[in-house]
Amino acid sequence: MPPRIRSSNCPPQQLLLNYLDAPLPSSLLPLHRPAVASSTPSLPSPCRRQQQTSSFSTSQPLEMTKPQREFRLFLKRAGKQFEKHEGNGPMYLSLAKPEGGNNTPFPSNKMFKSEPVLSSRARQMIWEAVMLQGMPLKAVSAQYHVDMRRVAAVVRLMEIEKRMEKENAPMAIPYARAVEKMLPRANLMGEEEPFEPINDVHVHSFTMQQLFVPVSESREFTRKDAAKAFGDHILPPDHKMRIPELVKMERDILSGVPQAQAEKDFLARTRESERLFAESQKYVAAKKEAKKLKVDTERFEFRIEKFNSQAVGKRGRARNAVGWRYGVPFNDRQKGLYKIPTSVG
Amino acid sequence: MRCERRILRYHSLKRGRVRQTWNKYNMFNIWRMRDKKSVIGTFFQQKWAAKAATRAYHGEHIKEKQWERMFSRRLLSAVNMDPAYMAKYDGSEQAAGRGSGRDVKPAKGKYPKPDLARNTGNAEGMTPYMQMTFAPQERRLDISVFRALFASSARQARQFVIHGAVKVNGKKMQHPGYLLNPGDLFQVDPEKVMIATGRKKSSKTESSSTPKTPAAEEDAEPAEEAAEAAEQPAEELSPEQLKSQHLEGLKQLHQHARKIIELNKEKLSGGHKKEIRELSKKIKEAMNRARKVGANVQETGDDMENLATLMSHLELTPAERAELRQQQEQQQAEAPAAEATATSPETTSSTPDYPQLRTRTPVPAAQTKFDRVESQILKRLLEEEKINPWDPSKPYATPWRPRPYMSVFAFIPRYLEVNPKICAAVYLRHPVARPGKTEIPTPFNLHVSQLAFNWYLRRR
Numbered sequence: 001m002p003p004r005i006r007s008s009n010c011p012p013q014q015l016l017l018n019y020l021d022a023p024l025p026s027s028l029l030p031l032h033r034p035a036v037a038s039s040t041p042s043l044p045s046p047c048r049r050q051q052q053t054s055s056f057s058t059s060q061p062l063e064m065t066k067p068q069r070e071f072r073l074f075l076k077r078a079g080k081q082f083e084k085h086e087g088n089g090p091m092y093l094s095l096a097k098p099e100g101g102n103n104t105p106f107p108s109n110k111m112f113k114s115e116p117v118l119s120s121r122a123r124q125m126i127w128e129a130v131m132l133q134g135m136p137l138k139a140v141s142a143q144y145h146v147d148m149r150r151v152a153a154v155v156r157l158m159e160i161e162k163r164m165e166k167e168n169a170p171m172a173i174p175y176a177r178a179v180e181k182m183l184p185r186a187n188l189m190g191e192e193e194p195f196e197p198i199n200d201v202h203v204h205s206f207t208m209q210q211l212f213v214p215v216s217e218s219r220e221f222t223r224k225d226a227a228k229a230f231g232d233h234i235l236p237p238d239h240k241m242r243i244p245e246l247v248k249m250e251r252d253i254l255s256g257v258p259q260a261q262a263e264k265d266f267l268a269r270t271r272e273s274e275r276l277f278a279e280s281q282k283y284v285a286a287k288k289e290a291k292k293l294k295v296d297t298e299r300f301e302f303r304i305e306k307f308n309s310q311a312v313g314k315r316g317r318a319r320n321a322v323g324w325r326y327g328v329p330f331n332d333r334q335k336g337l338y339k340i341p342t343s344v345g
Numbered sequence: 346m347r348c349e350r351r352i353l354r355y356h357s358l359k360r361g362r363v364r365q366t367w368n369k370y371n372m373f374n375i376w377r378m379r380d381k382k383s384v385i386g387t388f389f390q391q392k393w394a395a396k397a398a399t400r401a402y403h404g405e406h407i408k409e410k411q412w413e414r415m416f417s418r419r420l421l422s423a424v425n426m427d428p429a430y431m432a433k434y435d436g437s438e439q440a441a442g443r444g445s446g447r448d449v450k451p452a453k454g455k456y457p458k459p460d461l462a463r464n465t466g467n468a469e470g471m472t473p474y475m476q477m478t479f480a481p482q483e484r485r486l487d488i489s490v491f492r493a494l495f496a497s498s499a500r501q502a503r504q505f506v507i508h509g510a511v512k513v514n515g516k517k518m519q520h521p522g523y524l525l526n527p528g529d530l531f532q533v534d535p536e537k538v539m540i541a542t543g544r545k546k547s548s549k550t551e552s553s554s555t556p557k558t559p560a561a562e563e564d565a566e567p568a569e570e571a572a573e574a575a576e577q578p579a580e581e582l583s584p585e586q587l588k589s590q591h592l593e594g595l596k597q598l599h600q601h602a603r604k605i606i607e608l609n610k611e612k613l614s615g616g617h618k619k620e621i622r623e624l625s626k627k628i629k630e631a632m633n634r635a636r637k638v639g640a641n642v643q644e645t646g647d648d649m650e651n652l653a654t655l656m657s658h659l660e661l662t663p664a665e666r667a668e669l670r671q672q673q674e675q676q677q678a679e680a681p682a683a684e685a686t687a688t689s690p691e692t693t694s695s696t697p698d699y700p701q702l703r704t705r706t707p708v709p710a711a712q713t714k715f716d717r718v719e720s721q722i723l724k725r726l727l728e729e730e731k732i733n734p735w736d737p738s739k740p741y742a743t744p745w746r747p748r749p750y751m752s753v754f755a756f757i758p759r760y761l762e763v764n765p766k767i768c769a770a771v772y773l774r775h776p777v778a779r780p781g782k783t784e785i786p787t788p789f790n791l792h793v794s795q796l797a798f799n800w801y802l803r804r805r
Contacts, residue, residue, distance in 0.1 A: 028529065030680040040544055065358070065359070067358035067359055067361075068358060070358075070377070070611065071358055071370065071373050072372075073500050074373050074377075075369070075373075076571050076616045078376070079369075079372065079373070079750075080720040081374070081797065082372070082752060082753050083749045083750060084749065085747060085751065085752035088418075090752065090755060090756070091752040091753065092752075092756075093372065093375060093376050093753055096376065105754065105756050105786070106375060106786070106787070106789075107375070107376065107378070108375075108378045108379075108788055108789065108790050109476075109787055109788055109789060109790050109791075110379055110790075111476055111781075111782060111783045111791060112476070112782070112784075112785065112786055112787060113782055114757075115759055116795075117757050117763070118762075120766075123764070147773070149527070149528070149773045149774060150762050150773055152750075153528075153530075153762040153771035153773055154762060156530065156771065157530075157762065157764035158764070158767055159766065160532075160764075160766050160767055161764060161766055161771060164767055170534040171535055171731050171766050171767055171768075172538050172539050172765065172766065172767075172768050173733070173766060174539075174732060174733040174744070174746075175538060175539055175542055175543075175747075175765060175768075176746040176765035176766040178542075178746070178747045178751075179494055179542075179747075179755060179765045180514075182747075182751065182752040182755035182766065183755055183756065183757065190712035194466070196759065197423075197425030197466050197467070197779075198425075199425060199426050199427070199428060199466075200423040200424060200425045200426070200543075200779075201423060201424055201425075201426050202421070202422075202423050202777075203421075203422045203424060204422060205419060211658035214442065215444070217442075217443070221440035222434075222435040222436045222437045223435060224435075224436075226436065226440075227382070231684065237426050237431070238431060241426060241428070241431070243428070247428045247431045247432050248432075249428070250428050250431070250432030250433070251432040253432075254432055254433060265392045266798075295416065295766035296353075320377050323573055339518070340520040340522050340523050340524075341518075341523065342524070342526075344513045344514045344516055344518060344523075344529065345514065
């Protein structure tokens with residue numbers, strides 16, 4: 001697309017002037033400009049002019065437009081406090097608004113709140129609980145009210161950090177300090193409210209519709225029955241809990257088991273579930289490995305896998321089908337085809 | 346496939362479009378956004394306007410066609426289930442009676458406390474599904490890098506990815522459109538992050554941080570030259586001269602350190618960066634000199650320990666101590682005269698390789714040892730200088746400081762877990778809406794987002 005030029009600021013005659021050295025007839029020149037000036041090539045381009053004034057106007061054109069003036073004023077007054085971050089905590093635009101509050105970065109959107117992040121001390125605590133004390137992830141998650149996936153991520157990142165420290169790799173320490181000061185933080189010391197929900201259940205789209213299920217008054221209609229009413233494959237929330245051991249612990253406490261004993265049992269159960277999960281993962285990996293035929297030559301280790309070339313789907317275009325098939329073009333080297341990987345392992 | 350879009354009047358004040366950047370014009374545009382009270386135009390026009398406004402912010406560098414393919418009408422949400430509630434009730438209490446739970450009898454007593462079965466752990470209010478309209482975009486690598494505060498705009502994040510500064514699960518990923526999967530770890534080159542988030546380099550700000558003095562200007566020249574200048578006269582001098590010069594240098598060094606400590610005692614901030622930098626450089630020089638003189642100073646790398654060794658060395662030699670005392674007496678005698686003329690003899694007689702000290706307050710020279718607090722302050726200052734050094738070779742202003750107005754944009758959504766020290770983050774899960782809050786950072790209110798959502802439904 002050619003560059004757009006606003007006609008009011010830059011009439012085509014003036015554009016033409018820039019490119020033609022030859023003097024033009026005075027009728028082509030703009031009215032407010034003396035014809036003599038056009039012969040001097042050192043004049044600034046007329047396109048640069050901010051505002052055009054009428055030829056009869058004697059008043060000076062304004063230097064700034066209204067929004068520009070407002071912007072300058074904002075930087076001087078309400079926005080002054082944001083230029084340099086001071087103190088220890090977040091500073092969002094809502095501070096400069098009369099409604100106040102300092103956890104909404106966007107004043108128009110009250111629904112999005114800047115929620116606290118784990119402080120460096122909290123991350124260290126989690127890392128110590130998992131790596132030094134050897135606590136199961138589920139137990140750490142329940143203790144600190146931090147999502148299990150987040151616990152795993154914190155440990156993973158801390159391990160990388162420690163390795164980089166050992167290798168003396170470059171790190172952004174001043175940046176990290178500054179960012180930590182700017183964000184709301186949670187120290188996980190127990191006095192504040194829970195960090196995040198740890199047992200959240202995804203809302204299935206089947207359960208978002210309204211159903212009318214006639215049920216007799218005498219019948220106990222539980223969560224399980226409700227799930228069944230929505231669809232045969234819909235699981236009740238009891239089956240979707242991330243830490244079902246917590247429910248078991250609460251049930252034990254309700255049935256009269258002392259709190260300390262129940263917590264002990266909870267720890268044992270989470271440990272057991274973690275062990276089982278690790279074992280199953282190991283079993284799957286071993287089974288996959290066993291399927292491969294390995295031929296070790298001097299230079300390479302050939303790993304040969306068996307594939308069924310007949311399993312190509314109904315139309316012969318199954319995604320994981322192997323081999324060339326008649327009528328199914330191989331597009332993977334075609335020009336202009338841009339293939340972004342879907343996963344990085 | 347090229348999918349770059351032109352930037353025409355990107356941060357225009359007149360149009361007031363809000364963008365995914367940390368620009369100060371953008372900050373102003375966000376600040377002056379107004380919720381429209383009255384409805385203007387037809388429904389189609391409203392949707393059009395909402396789409397234009399939201400798309401100017403959400404993935405403005407993504408082609409419309411691409412975004413339309415990415416758009417999903419399936420909006421994700423989650424609800425917390427409280428284990429205590431799950432253990433106590435099986436859900437039948439909600440369907441009791443006529444199908445919507447039994448009526449709760451008001452309890453007797455002054456403060457009625459109804460025994461309601463409640464699933465706790467969720468915020469009050471409706472679930473803002475409509476704010477999830479642009480959720481699929483948050484999966485993109487470039488936008489996640491921007492959300493993790495590793496780049497100052499989504500476009501810059503995109504450039505980082507294309508230029509190969511971003512790794513996903515340890516492998517270089519050059520597609521900004523890569524959709525992160527839950528559990529993916531992405532890491533940005535820390536140097537790039539420092540450039541993106543640091544203050545811009547300019548000669549004006551570099552020099553205006555400290556008052557202009559001849560000493561400061563002298564300090565501005567490269568360290569190698571200074572070191573060379575320190576070494577050259579040392580070769581020509583005799584051992585005695587060398588030793589006396591070394592002592593003199595140490596004494597000045599000590600005074601300088603003490604002055605910095607005194608200044609920092611009152612105001613515990615690293616404000617006098619230039620002076621500290623000067624000091625650490627001098628300490629290094631002193632170490633070199635000490636090694637030449639023959640003092641047993643080891644190269645441990647810890648400036649404070651080395652300094653302590655040097656100082657004790659300065660203190661312990663009896664002959665030198667006598668010499669020092671003599672000098673002190675001389676100074677005390679000269680002090681009144683010096684105050685009268687307002688120029689102390691210390692400042693006029695200086696060794697060539699130790700630049701002029703900017704001492705405004707006379708420092709008691711008799712104290713040759715630092716106490717615990719003082720040494721701690723000095724140690725902290727030196728460590729700070731080591732971590733965040735002055736380095737003119739960097740493309741950003743050094744020592745590193747955050748760019749202006751950064752804190753306004755500093756928030757990290759919950760679906761990311763970020764470790765800023767190593768500039769790495771994990772994409773934990775897809776963003777969801779919860780009762781009362783959304784995880785998608787968007788400057789638009791529910792109404793505008795809803796109109797935009799309606800635009801992207803197939804039948805508008």
